[in-house]
Amino acid sequence: MKNRQIVFTKVNTAELLETEEQSISDNEVKVRTIISTISSGTERANITGDPNVSIVSDENSEIVFPRHCGYSSSGIVVETGKNVTSVKPGDRVAMYWSLHMLYNILPENNVVKIQNDDVSFEEAAICHIGNFPLAALRKTRLEIGESAMVMGLGTLGMLAVTYARAAGAAPIIAVDPIEARRNKALRFGADYVFDPTQKDFAEQVKKVTGGGVNAAIEVTGLGIGLDECLDCMARFGRVALLGCTRDKNFTIDYYRKVHGPGIKLIGAHTAARPKYESYPGYFTHSDDIKAQLRLMALHRVNIGALIDETHSPEECAEVYRRLIEARDFPTFVQFDWRKLCD
Numbered sequence: 001m002k003n004r005q006i007v008f009t010k011v012n013t014a015e016l017l018e019t020e021e022q023s024i025s026d027n028e029v030k031v032r033t034i035i036s037t038i039s040s041g042t043e044r045a046n047i048t049g050d051p052n053v054s055i056v057s058d059e060n061s062e063i064v065f066p067r068h069c070g071y072s073s074s075g076i077v078v079e080t081g082k083n084v085t086s087v088k089p090g091d092r093v094a095m096y097w098s099l100h101m102l103y104n105i106l107p108e109n110n111v112v113k114i115q116n117d118d119v120s121f122e123e124a125a126i127c128h129i130g131n132f133p134l135a136a137l138r139k140t141r142l143e144i145g146e147s148a149m150v151m152g153l154g155t156l157g158m159l160a161v162t163y164a165r166a167a168g169a170a171p172i173i174a175v176d177p178i179e180a181r182r183n184k185a186l187r188f189g190a191d192y193v194f195d196p197t198q199k200d201f202a203e204q205v206k207k208v209t210g211g212g213v214n215a216a217i218e219v220t221g222l223g224i225g226l227d228e229c230l231d232c233m234a235r236f237g238r239v240a241l242l243g244c245t246r247d248k249n250f251t252i253d254y255y256r257k258v259h260g261p262g263i264k265l266i267g268a269h270t271a272a273r274p275k276y277e278s279y280p281g282y283f284t285h286s287d288d289i290k291a292q293l294r295l296m297a298l299h300r301v302n303i304g305a306l307i308d309e310t311h312s313p314e315e316c317a318e319v320y321r322r323l324i325e326a327r328d329f330p331t332f333v334q335f336d337w338r339k340l341c342d
Helices: 040-047 127-140 155-166 179-187 201-209 223-231 254-259 285-297 313-325
Strands: 002-010 013-020 028-037 072-080 092-096 103-107 111-113 148-151 172-175 192-194 213-218 233-241 264-267 309-311 333-336
Touching (some): 002 313, 028 092, 040 313, 072 127, 092 127, 127 155, 127 213, 127 264, 127 285, 155 179, 172 179, 172 201, 179 192, 192 201, 201 223
Parallel strands (some): 148 172, 172 192
Antiparallel strands (some): 002 013, 028 103, 028 333, 092 111
């Protein structure tokens, strides 16, 4: 049986290819993918040939294609290895570290059963991407009633706004130069939105927070984004560095902006989490996915309403062309594998 997969075959090129289907091992699960979600920042870096796309790569890494993309999806279990106990064929599941692929074969730990029928495939397919801002918020140790700011309102930033509201932050400030994204953030939990290119941006943030931000999630991955974020912080504030900083050519006045006011900078890459057992502030991927599924099932968050576009995987070439070229590419775009032509 043939599988089908979206592959970055060369720089700036995405194709839907047929691949040979693989057999599963005793500890693996085979899932028929229903929905997979694009992670815009990571996938843009991959398709454009950025060498610095993981914590183990650098600017001297060889640029190699093809590249296999995707990591957050949902589907239905079709087969399990003999040692698998947590799911069975027919179960609806969320997957992490999956691919944009019709049939994913994953370790049992990378598959989480969707316990509540009220959670859609579309919502569940966002869970692994949601793990990133959720972990960043945990690491800031945000307290109920503290102010929170999100710098950058792409996919991760919009989820950070949503989960900051669920966590009880007040007020929530959302920052992005694109007006449509600021307006969307207001609909999904932000109390105030600002354009960071405005001259008095930091002064306005300090005004609405009564002196500065307590906890910030920096998602832009840009040196200027971090610098502007630090200008907005209250004394003893915490900044989680969620955006993958691929630009090394920037400087920060650490003495005046970090050391003096006692700001805590927190590395929040998704790899910086425990693998097997959660503890306060640091949850495993599986436990964070379960937490999000509970929030969705109880209608504490409306993740499904965040989705902007859904496409057939057969449209991948055009979707990724827009991702490369459009500054205002939608924040939530998914592939529906049910739309594939036989």
